[in-house]
Amino acid sequence: MKRITILIMLLVGFSPVFAQKGKVTSALNYIISGNLEKAKEAIEPAMTHEKSKDWAKTYYAKGRVLQAVAESKDPNTRKLYENPLPEAFKEYQKAIELDEKGKLEKLVALQYPLLSNDFIQLGIEMFQAGKHKEAMEAFEYSLEIGKTAMFGGAVDTNVVFNAGLSAFNAKIWDKAIVYFTQAKDLEYDDPNLYPLLKEAYMESGDTLSAVKCLQEGFEKHPGNEAVIINLINYYIESGANEEALGYLNIAIESDPDNYSYYFGKGLAYEKMDRIDEAIESYKKSIELKDDYFNTYYNLGALYFNRGVKLIEIANEIMDNEEYMKAKAKGDAEFAKALPYMEKGHEVNPEEVSTMETLRILYYRMKMMDKHAEMEEKLKK
Numbered sequence: 001m002k003r004i005t006i007l008i009m010l011l012v013g014f015s016p017v018f019a020q021k022g023k024v025t026s027a028l029n030y031i032i033s034g035n036l037e038k039a040k041e042a043i044e045p046a047m048t049h050e051k052s053k054d055w056a057k058t059y060y061a062k063g064r065v066l067q068a069v070a071e072s073k074d075p076n077t078r079k080l081y082e083n084p085l086p087e088a089f090k091e092y093q094k095a096i097e098l099d100e101k102g103k104l105e106k107l108v109a110l111q112y113p114l115l116s117n118d119f120i121q122l123g124i125e126m127f128q129a130g131k132h133k134e135a136m137e138a139f140e141y142s143l144e145i146g147k148t149a150m151f152g153g154a155v156d157t158n159v160v161f162n163a164g165l166s167a168f169n170a171k172i173w174d175k176a177i178v179y180f181t182q183a184k185d186l187e188y189d190d191p192n193l194y195p196l197l198k199e200a201y202m203e204s205g206d207t208l209s210a211v212k213c214l215q216e217g218f219e220k221h222p223g224n225e226a227v228i229i230n231l232i233n234y235y236i237e238s239g240a241n242e243e244a245l246g247y248l249n250i251a252i253e254s255d256p257d258n259y260s261y262y263f264g265k266g267l268a269y270e271k272m273d274r275i276d277e278a279i280e281s282y283k284k285s286i287e288l289k290d291d292y293f294n295t296y297y298n299l300g301a302l303y304f305n306r307g308v309k310l311i312e313i314a315n316e317i318m319d320n321e322e323y324m325k326a327k328a329k330g331d332a333e334f335a336k337a338l339p340y341m342e343k344g345h346e347v348n349p350e351e352v353s354t355m356e357t358l359r360i361l362y363y364r365m366k367m368m369d370k371h372a373e374m375e376e377k378l379k380k
Contacts, residue, residue, distance in 0.1 A: 021052060024061045031068050036077050039065045056098035060107060063091035067111065070118055085118055089141060096150075109150040116145040120159060127166055136166035136175065157188045168196055176200040184216075191221035195230040210234070218247070223254045232264050241268040259289035266295070270302060278302060293348040300340030304357055307333030334364055352378070 030039035046052040066088035123138035164179030180197040194217025201210035217227040235244035266281035282299040310330035362371035
């Protein structure tokens with residue numbers, strides 16, 4: 001009789017353990033049957049109960065419930081947890097930590113590739129919704145899973161680049177630099193990586209690394225237009241026009257019909273005060289593309305500014321005959337500017353600077369009807 005009493009006492013003592021572990025098993029079964037509300041009801045008490053809160057399988061089951069909720073197509077089911085995927089990863093990691101005998105390792109290893117893909121899909125959804133910080137964080141979780149021993153330390157370069165692009169769009173420049181640099185070091189084959197990395201460096205104030213990055217991009221992708229244009233623009237903006245011309249000539253060798261390269265040459269020559277060469281380059285750009293506003297405007301402005309300087313010189317001359325000769329030279333430059341400004345206005349009729357210049361030109365050239373017309377346009 002005494003032995004029976006002891007057995008009954010043991011069964012009573014073990015029943016809470018079996019009850020809580022039963023809830024864990026029930027939660028897993030509910031996932032299989034697709035009843036995730038019941039799965040949540042079953043697993044939550046087990047997470048806090050004294051007999052099951054330190055059991056590795058409890059955390060594995062909670063991870064499975066969270067992951068299933070995140071993967072559900074039912075909007076109401078997805079509301080069961082606020083941020084299920086990061087929590088699922090945390091629970092799986094806790095399960096591995098508590099699983100001293102390694103019994104759950106294979107089960108978690110089966111979930112990690114699926115969970116990584118879930119994070120990638122979440123990242124894509126967030127990116128498309130314009131939530132770039134959240135997209136970056138989702139891609140980061142996928143990369144974190146890849147670092148785990150059971151995942152083999154594999155690195156998906158597309159995910160690395162996407163993390164960088166998300167950080168870039170979120171203006172988190174330090175992380176954009178980290179991920180773009182990692183993608184570059186992993187030989188991610190997209191030349192657009194270099195202009196993006198350059199821009200991130202520029203935004204963070206590291207101009208030296210920015211130009212070094214572009215030069216590296218040019219070495220790896222010498223024919224890529226985005227890399228070349230960024231490199232040329234950098235040198236033009238920084239006043240290093242000789243360097244810009246060197247890269248422009250290389251670019252023209254690989255793509256002689258690209259109007260933008262000749263426009264760039266015109267800009268560089270103009271900044272170097274090599275006006276005749278600038279005019280020649282701008283005209284070549286127009287020859288290749290006859291509807292690009294900037295070329296018309298720059299060439300018209302170049303002639304206009306030359307006309308202004310010549311008129312200023314003429315105004316210093318006291319002799320009337322010599323004054324008239326000097327003034328005629330200025331007027332000739334204004335006449336050269338007119339057709340380019342008119343064409344620029346035709347291409348971009350809303351651009352105010354062009355209309356202002358045309359108003360002055362029409363007045364100087366005594367084209368009063370057109371002057372009045374331009375005055376009316378400016379009023380509007």
